[in-house]
Amino acid sequence: MKAGVLYAKDDIRYADWPDFTPGAGMVKVRMRVCGICGSDLPRVLGDAAHFYPVILGHEFAGEVVEVGEGVETIKVGDRVAGAPLMPCLKCEDCQKxxxxxxxxxxFVGSRQPGAFAEYVELPERNAIVFNENVTFEQGALFEPATVALHGLFQADFRGATDVAVLGGGNIGILAMQWANILGARSVTVFDIDDDRLALASRLGAANTINTKDSDYLEQAMALTNGRGFDFVFETAGQPVTIKMGFDLTAGKGTFCCIGTPTRPVEFSAELWEKMNRREFKVTGSWMSYSAPFPGREWTLTAHYFGTGELRLEDSMVFKRMPLANIADAFDMYRIPGAVKGKILLTND
Ligand SMILES: [Zn+2]
Ligand SMILES: [Zn+2]
Structure with a gap:
C-alpha cells in the first residue's frame, strides 16, 4: 500500500509501505479523509516524533474493508471514524x-501507524460507526469535535448559562456549537480574525467580540451585566487568551483550558487574585475519552453530526489535498498564519 511516511525530521514522503491483514480484535479501515492536526506539525517539522519511520495521522474516517478474528460489533462496509487513543485498560487510571x-x-498516528495511509489498523473498540447522513469529512472532524465536547464535560457544563469561547479556531467553533446543543443561554466567541468571528455567528454564536478592539473587555462585561461568564472555554493555548479567562469568568463560574500552551504564561498578582475573590474554578481538559471507552464524546459526536445540529461548514476546511501530496501539505505550514482551518488529506 501507499502511505505518507515520515522518515526523519522534515522528511515526509508518499511511499510504499507493507500491506497488512488485521490482527485479532482489529479492523482494517480504508482511509477516506484524514485531517492534519496542530500536534502533527512538531512531529514532522520538529523533533517530536517518537521514532522513524512513522506514519502519522489521527483525525480520520473511512470504511471497514476487513475485520480480524473475534470482531463482533464492526462489519465490512461500516463507515467509521477512528478514536486514536489505545489505553492499556488495565492500570488504575484506566480502571477508573x-x-x-x-x-x-x-496512539494511532504517533506510537502506532496512523491514517496518513491508504489503510489503517484499528482496535474494534476504537472504531466509531456513523450513518449515511454523516460525510467522511465530518468523520475526520470527530476527533477535534470530541476534544471540544470533553472540555464541556470536564467543566461540568450546565445549560441556561452564559458561555464565552476564547479562540475561534476549529476547536473553538466546535466548543461553541456544543455549548448551544447542551442548552447554553448565550455563547460569545472571542477572536482577532473577523472571518472566524463571522463563521462563529453563522454557526450559532449569539455574540462575537474582536479582541483587537481596545474596549473588548468592556464589551464582554456589558453582555453579562458586569458579572462575567458562567463558563469560559480557552481553545487557543495562547498566554493572552489564558489570562483573558481570568478576567472573564464570573463569580463561582468555571474556566476550562482546552488549548495547549507552547509559551510561558505570566500572571499579575491582581489578575491571579480575581480567581481568589470570585472563587471560580479553573480546570484543564486533555483529549476526549471517558468510560465506557471511548466515551459518550464519540457517540454524541456521531449522533449530532447525524442530526445536523453539529455542523461542519466549508470554511472550517482550509484545503483538501490528495494523500499523495502530503509533503506539499506540510510545506504550507512553513509560513506562520498561512493555513487557516483544517487541511484534509483524501484517499478516493
Ligand atoms: Zn489532533
Ligand atoms: Zn492504562
Whole structure:
C-alpha cells in the first residue's frame, strides 16, 4: 500500500509501505479523509516524533474493508471514524475510566501507524460507526469535535448559562456549537480574525467580540451585566487568551483550558487574585475519552453530526489535498498564519 511516511525530521514522503491483514480484535479501515492536526506539525517539522519511520495521522474516517478474528460489533462496509487513543485498560487510571491519564498507552498516528495511509489498523473498540447522513469529512472532524465536547464535560457544563469561547479556531467553533446543543443561554466567541468571528455567528454564536478592539473587555462585561461568564472555554493555548479567562469568568463560574500552551504564561498578582475573590474554578481538559471507552464524546459526536445540529461548514476546511501530496501539505505550514482551518488529506 501507499502511505505518507515520515522518515526523519522534515522528511515526509508518499511511499510504499507493507500491506497488512488485521490482527485479532482489529479492523482494517480504508482511509477516506484524514485531517492534519496542530500536534502533527512538531512531529514532522520538529523533533517530536517518537521514532522513524512513522506514519502519522489521527483525525480520520473511512470504511471497514476487513475485520480480524473475534470482531463482533464492526462489519465490512461500516463507515467509521477512528478514536486514536489505545489505553492499556488495565492500570488504575484506566480502571477508573480516566483513559487520558494512562501511562501505558498506544496512539494511532504517533506510537502506532496512523491514517496518513491508504489503510489503517484499528482496535474494534476504537472504531466509531456513523450513518449515511454523516460525510467522511465530518468523520475526520470527530476527533477535534470530541476534544471540544470533553472540555464541556470536564467543566461540568450546565445549560441556561452564559458561555464565552476564547479562540475561534476549529476547536473553538466546535466548543461553541456544543455549548448551544447542551442548552447554553448565550455563547460569545472571542477572536482577532473577523472571518472566524463571522463563521462563529453563522454557526450559532449569539455574540462575537474582536479582541483587537481596545474596549473588548468592556464589551464582554456589558453582555453579562458586569458579572462575567458562567463558563469560559480557552481553545487557543495562547498566554493572552489564558489570562483573558481570568478576567472573564464570573463569580463561582468555571474556566476550562482546552488549548495547549507552547509559551510561558505570566500572571499579575491582581489578575491571579480575581480567581481568589470570585472563587471560580479553573480546570484543564486533555483529549476526549471517558468510560465506557471511548466515551459518550464519540457517540454524541456521531449522533449530532447525524442530526445536523453539529455542523461542519466549508470554511472550517482550509484545503483538501490528495494523500499523495502530503509533503506539499506540510510545506504550507512553513509560513506562520498561512493555513487557516483544517487541511484534509483524501484517499478516493
Ligand atoms: Zn489532533
Ligand atoms: Zn492504562
Amino acid at each position: 475510566g480516566n483513559y487520558a491519564l494512562c501511562r501505558h498507552y498506544g
